[in-house]
Each structure stands twice: as C-alpha cells, then as structure tokens.
Amino acid sequence: MRDYFVERLxxxxxxxxxxxxxxxxxxxDQVVEFSREFLFSGTPAFxxxxxxxxxFLQALCLATRGKSVYSLPPDEADEFIQWLYSSRISxxxxxxxxxxxxxxxxxxxxxxxxxxxxxxxxxxxxxAAKKGVLR
Amino acid sequence: xxxxxxxLPGGIKREADIVVIGSGAGGGPIAKELAEEGYGVxxxxxxxxFTREDFDxxxxxxxxxxxxxxxxxxxxxxxxxVLPQGKTVGGTTTINSGTCLRxxxxxxxxxxxxxxxxxxxxxxxxxxxxxxxxxxxxKRADPEVAGKNNLVFLDSAEKLGYxxxxxxxxxxxxxxxxxxxxxxxxxxxxxxxxxxxxxxxRAGADVYTRCxxxxxxxxxxxxxxVRGRFVDPLTGKKTHRIxxxxxxxxxxxxxxxxPSLLMHNRICLSSGRVGKNLSIHPCGAAMALLDxxxxxxxxxxxxxxxxxxxxxxxxxxxxxxxxxxxxxxxPWGGRRHAETMWKYPYLGTFGxxxxxxxxxxxxxxxxxxxxPLTLYNLGRGDLERLKRSVLLMAEIWFAAGAKRVYTPIAxxxxxxxxxxxxxxxxxxxxxxxVYGLSAYHPMGTCSMGGDPYHSVVKSSGESWEVENLYIxxxxxxxxxxxxxxxxxxxxxxxxxxxxxxxxxxxxxFEKQSAGRLERLRGRLRAExxxxxxxxxxxxxxxxxxxxxxxxAR
Numbered sequence: 072m073r074d075y076f077v078e079r080l081x082x083x084x085x086x087x088x089x090x091x092x093x094x095x096x097x098x099x100d101q102v103v104e105f106s107r108e109f110l111f112s113g114t115p116a117f118x119x120x121x122x123x124x125x126x127f128l129q130a131l132c133l134a135t136r137g138k139s140v141y142s143l144p145p146d147e148a149d150e151f152i153q154w155l156y157s158s159r160i161s162x163x164x165x166x167x168x169x170x171x172x173x174x175x176x177x178x179x180x181x182x183x184x185x186x187x188x189x190x191x192x193x194x195x196x197x198x199a200a201k202k203g204v205l206r
Numbered sequence: 207x208x209x210x211x212x213x214l215p216g217g218i219k220r221e222a223d224i225v226v227i228g229s230g231a232g233g234g235p236i237a238k239e240l241a242e243e244g245y246g247v248x249x250x251x252x253x254x255x256f257t258r259e260d261f262d263x264x265x266x267x268x269x270x271x272x273x274x275x276x277x278x279x280x281x282x283x284x285x286x287x288v289l290p291q292g293k294t295v296g297g298t299t300t301i302n303s304g305t306c307l308r309x310x311x312x313x314x315x316x317x318x319x320x321x322x323x324x325x326x327x328x329x330x331x332x333x334x335x336x337x338x339x340x341x342x343x344x345k346r347a348d349p350e351v352a353g354k355n356n357l358v359f360l361d362s363a364e365k366l367g368y369x370x371x372x373x374x375x376x377x378x379x380x381x382x383x384x385x386x387x388x389x390x391x392x393x394x395x396x397x398x399x400x401x402x403x404x405x406x407x408r409a410g411a412d413v414y415t416r417c418x419x420x421x422x423x424x425x426x427x428x429x430x431x432v433r434g435r436f437v438d439p440l441t442g443k444k445t446h447r448i449x450x451x452x453x454x455x456x457x458x459x460x461x462x463x464x465p466s467l468l469m470h471n472r473i474c475l476s477s478g479r480v481g482k483n484l485s486i487h488p489c490g491a492a493m494a495l496l497d498x499x500x501x502x503x504x505x506x507x508x509x510x511x512x513x514x515x516x517x518x519x520x521x522x523x524x525x526x527x528x529x530x531x532x533x534x535x536x537p538w539g540g541r542r543h544a545e546t547m548w549k550y551p552y553l554g555t556f557g558x559x560x561x562x563x564x565x566x567x568x569x570x571x572x573x574x575x576x577x578p579l580t581l582y583n584l585g586r587g588d589l590e591r592l593k594r595s596v597l598l599m600a601e602i603w604f605a606a607g608a609k610r611v612y613t614p615i616a617x618x619x620x621x622x623x624x625x626x627x628x629x630x631x632x633x634x635x636x637x638x639x640v641y642g643l644s645a646y647h648p649m650g651t652c653s654m655g656g657d658p659y660h661s662v663v664k665s666s667g668e669s670w671e672v673e674n675l676y677i678x679x680x681x682x683x684x685x686x687x688x689x690x691x692x693x694x695x696x697x698x699x700x701x702x703x704x705x706x707x708x709x710x711x712x713x714x715f716e717k718q719s720a721g722r723l724e725r726l727r728g729r730l731r732a733e734x735x736x737x738x739x740x741x742x743x744x745x746x747x748x749x750x751x752x753x754x755x756x757x758a759r
Contacts, residue, residue, distance in 0.1 A: 113272040156537060158616070175534050180266040199258070199383060
C-alpha cells in the first residue's frame with residue numbers, strides 16, 4: 072500500500088469508527104496493518120476498487136460538503152457517512168461498504184474488542200483444545 | 207502424506223494412477239475411495255493445510271488463510287454478490303456450516319427429464335447418500351447447542367405455523383463454538399480436511415499443498431497428467447514445478463476454477479457449455495434487535511431451517527455471525543454502527559437462500575487461469591423472491607419480539623414494525639437497490655448430461671471430449687439444487703470413483719455398471735453394520751427427551 076493511501080486510511084478510521092464507552096478505542100495503526108494484509112491476500116481488482124473509493128470519497132465530500140472528509144467535524148463526518156450508506160444509488164452505497172470492510176473487520180478482529188462483546192477467544196480456544204473430537 | 211512445498215528440495219516429476227486437482231467435497235472423497243482400493247493417488251491442492259489447532263477463532267486469519275482471495279471474490283453484474291469460496295485442504299467444506307441436505311426429489315426428476323441423467327436413479331443416489339451420511343456422522347443439529355439465535359427464530363416460525371426444524375449436519379459431538387466459517391476448532395465438523403483427506407492419506411495418497419495446476423496434459427485425446435507450480439504463501443509468487451503423469455485426471459477445483467482451467471487449456475470446449483449455466487444461491491439476510499440476549503455467537507451457526515416456502519424457491523437457514531463478520535454486515539457505519547455493535551449479544555440474524563428461476567450467470571476466462579470472471583445478473587423474479595424472503599424473516603423476527611429488523615434493501619434498511627412490512631411488500635425494489643449481499647454454492651459450469659452437445663461431462667463424470675479426464679465438483683450439477691450441495695457433490699464423487707475404478711480395472715465402465723452398483727451395495731451394507739455396532743453404545747446416551755421430540759418431526 073502506498074504511503075498516500077496509508078495516510079488516508081489512517082485518517083478515515085475515526086470517521087468510520089465512533090468511540091463507545093466500555094469498548095477500546097480504534098487503533099489506526101492496527102487497522103492499517105490489518106488492511107495491508109487483507110488487501111494483499113485478496114484480488115488485485117478489490118485493491119484497485121478500494122483505493123479508488125478512497126479518492127472517490129474525498130472527491131464526493133469536497134463536492135457536496137465543500138470540505139475534505141478528514142477535516143469535517145465528527146458530527147458532520149458521521150452524517151456524511153450515514154448519507155452514503157442510506158443512499159438508494161448503489162454506487163454511493165458501495166463506497167462506505169467497500170471501505171468499511173477491512174476497517175470494521177480489523178477493529179472487531181481485536182481480542183480486546185471481542186471479549187467485552189461476549190466473544191472471549193482465549194477461553195473458547197482453551198475449551199476447544201481440551202475437547203479435541205476424534206473420528 | 208501431506209507435503210508442503212517447503213519440504214521439497216525443488217521441482218518434482220512423478221507418476222500416479224490418479225491425479226486429483228482439488229481436495230474439497232469432490233476431490234476428497236474420490237481420493238479416499240480410490241486410495242483405499244489400492245491405487246496410487248496424488249492430490250494437488252492450491253491452498254494450505256491447516257488442522258484444528260491452527261483455527262484460532264480470528265476472522266482475519268481465517269479469511270486470509272482459508273478463503274480464496276481473502277473472501278473478496280465477487281460476481282460482476284447487478285447486484286454484486288460476494289461469493290466466498292474455500293482455498294485450503296478440504297476446500298469450502300472447511301469453512302462452511304456443515305449442513306448436509308439431500309437433493310430434493312423434484313430436482314432429481316428434472317435431471318432425469320431435462321438433462322438426460324436417468325441413470326442416476328433415486329435408489330442409487332440414496333444409497334450413496336446413506337454411505338456419506340454414515341461416514342460423516344450426519345445427524346440433526348443438537349438443540350442443546352443449536353444457539354439461542356436459532357432457537358428463538360425456530361420457535362417463532364413454529365408459532366406462525368411454518369414448516370421448520372433442525373438441519374442435518376456432518377458434526378460429531380459439536381459444542382457450538384459458533385465459528386464454523388473460521389474452521390472448526392474442536393474437530394467436530396467432519397469437513398473433508400478432517401475426514402476424507404486424512405483417510406486418503408492413511409490409505410497411501412499423497413497430498414501436495416500450495417500447488418496450482420496450470421496445464422492438463424492431453425495426448426491423443428486422452429488426459430495423461432498435469433503440470434503445475436508451487437506457490438509461496440508469503441509472496442504469492444510461483445516457485446518450483448510439479449509434473450504428475452497419471453492414467454486418470456480428476457478435476458475437482460469447484461464451479462469457478464474448474465471451467466477456468468479448461469478454458470485456459472482449451473479443452474472440452476466443443477459443446478460451448480464450459481463456464482455457462484452458472485447457478486448460485488443468492489442469499490438475503492435479516493438482522494433483528496431483541497430485548498433478550500441471544501448469547502451470540504455461542505451455538506451452531508446454521509442449525510435450523512424453515513422450508514415452508516421451499517416449493518417457491520425460498521429456503522430459510524440459520525446464521526449466527528461472530529463480531530468481526532457482523533461488523534461488516536451491518537448496513538450502516540459511524541456512530542450508529544458502534545451503537546449497534548455494542549448491542550451485539552442482542553442482535554439476531556437469519557439468512558435466506560434463493561433457488562434461481564430467471565437469473566443467469568457464467569464464468570469467463572479472466573486475465574489468468576487463477577482469476578476467472580464470474581458474471582451474474584439477478585432476474586426480476588428472483589429479486590422479488592429475495593425480497594419476499596427478507597419479508598418472511600422480518601415477520602418471524604417481529605413475531606419473536608424484535609423491536610427493529612435490519613435488511614439489505616435500500617429505503618428499508620430498518621423496519622420498526624409490521625406496518626413497515628406492508629410497505630416493503632408493496633415495493634418492487636430495483637436490482638441496484640440491494641447491496642452488501644452474498645451468494646454461495648456456485649454450480650453448473652461444466653454440467654453433466656446425456657449428450658455431448660448440451661453438456662460437458664457424461665453421467666459418469668468423464669468428459670465427453672477428453673478420455674480419462676473426469677470432473678467431480680459442483681460444476682457438474684446441471685441445475686440449481688435449492689439446498690446446500692456438499693452432500694450431493696460427495697455422493698456423486700463416490701459414484702464417479704466407482705466408474706474410475708471400473709475404467710482402470712476393466713477397461714470400459716459401460717459393461718460393468720450393473721456389477722459396480724452391486725459391489726457398492728455390498729460394501730455399504732458391511733460399512734453400515736460396522737458403524738452401527740460402533741455407535742450402538744453412544745446412541746442411547748446422547749438422546750435426551752427434548753432431542754427425541756425434534757428428531758421425530
């Protein structure tokens with residue numbers, strides 16, 4: 072991933088992930104690292120679409136809000152993202168859906184994020200290891 | 207044995223009786239059957255080999271290691287569907303939910319009448335199903351580990367009077383960790399990587415992993431081997447070569463990769479059917495916010511079904527999502543996303559599967575054999591059916607006490623009560639207004655049939671055009687099944703294994719087909735008796751009254 076996109080992705084993280092009390096805050100470095108691996112393992116087409124969507128999001132925000140998405144106040148940025156998600160035009164809806172895929176997966180793939188939601192990986196792994204079903 | 211590329215000193219050239227390309231629902235059973243018959247079997251698998259100890263409950267690792275292209279495979283068309291496929295030893299069976307359903311009778315009748323497949327008789331296929339079910343410990347999902355999400359939905363569907371029940375699955379002593387899609391961490395799911403492949407290896411088969419087949423060698427109209435390259439998992443680059451000469455080549459790469467390999471090798475193309483006739487099962491989903499905790503994702507992800515609408519092509523099947531997958535499925539982002547995810551334990555999910563009527567799709571050659579393009583357009587009738595399935599799931603969720611139901615249909619992403627159901631029912635959504643959808647079970651791209659003009663392979667699985675080239679995966683299924691296809695692929699694989707055995711033994715399978723069935727019957731009877739003896743002690747212990755009530759339905 073080029074530095075330009077790394078920087079843009081890092082700055083998109085707070086736009087997509089809102090802090091919630093009781094859950095750990097988003098870690099842009101972790102999201103970037105995860106996305107790098109996720110995009111590398113995937114198709115070149117998806118990689119290209121992902122980068123295009125970053126640019127498209129920026130252009131669209133400039134055109135409709137007159138500001139870069141990264142410099143919008145949190146409330147306005149959130150409203151902008153919701154507007155895209157709820158659009159009946161599939162191309163607009165696809166922008167946050169595609170960008171959100173590695174961002175959300177990275178964030179909710181964290182052990183410390185999943186445990187408070189009731190998905191305690193370590194406990195389950197220990198239990199599964201003890202279980203070990205044989206044919 | 208299972209051989210990783212790093213264990214090899216360099217390129218290799220070897221011989222075998224049978225070389226199998228792919229180790230999924232088609233390749234695994236064939237390899238096991240023929241290895242146990244004493245043949246030299248070599249299996250070439252593009253993905254890596256992982257065991258239950260490697261499955262670590264993490265979405266990221268599962269997607270990048272076990273799924274083709276990190277699950278980024280999509281169909282091109284309107285709407286776009288994500289089409290997840292496994293790329294590991296065991297193929298998609300390693301990452302599916304383990305549902306094992308037989309072919310519906312009306313579909314088999316259609317095969318007889320429209321596809322010229324009368325020789326796949328009901329008796330024979332049931333016999334084969336019986337053998338696979340015994341071998342994979344197929345039984346109805348245990349209500350005690352079915353998962354609250356599924357049980358709440360099932361109870362609600364039952365109250366509404368819909369036909370429903372527990373799904374049969376290939377799992378033994380499943381504890382319901384809820385992560386079938388990440389690879390079964392306890393080894394309970396009898397996916398091909400945990401059943402057929404280990405048995406094939408025990409019988410002497412060699413499985414080469416991270417090996418991508420590029421060429422099928424054909425001489426004088428007869429397949430005589432394959433050539434491929436190993437792939438470095440870290441860089442994705444090709445490394446050393448492999449060439450296997452074999453009397454029989456079995457192609458079992460799945461309904462997307464198999465036609466692509468044939469197209470790139472320019473073989474079996476005379477019927478014009480390779481890559482055509484693609485069927486998938488487009489899936490809808492309805493998520494619901496309930497007052498009570500559903501203890502997500504504990505429980506079997508896909509343990510129950512509602513088949514009331516199966517005659518209309520709508521099958522509802524359970525689906526419980528771990529947090530990382532739930533997070534990418536929600537139809538919004540930002541603050542609302544965070545708030546909804548915070549209520550994760552209270553979020554119910556259920557899925558629908560559409561058996562297509564007026565959609566069309568095909569696989570065409572892409573820039574490389576590895577990356578074919580999957581073109582697919584959802585027909586208007588099927589779109590209506592998809593909408594209806596979402597409506598039905600929403601109705602069932604509301605009857606279960608849901609406060610809100612979330613759908614993938616633009617303009618109706620949040621339904622707040624039965625009044626919204628009416629509005630959605632009256633709407634005719636456009637194809638562009640549903641997105642974030644997934645589809646499963648690609649089938650039909652090298653369909654079997656009764657003549658060489660309308661099909662790619664004979665009912666024995668052998669291609670019409672190239673002798674000793676057999677195809678054995680979902681691509682040979684001539685029509686959409688309407689149910690999860692793994693059991694049917696496995697049953698047909700056993701059937702094809704019989705034909706290959708006859709070919710190698712006797713020279714011509716046509717003369718021996720009656721004798722083959724008799725031999726199969728005898729062997730299955732003996733296997734059944736031995737398994738029954740082994741399980742007789744366990745059966746009494748695991749049947750609680752509640753389970754018996756459901757099993758009796």
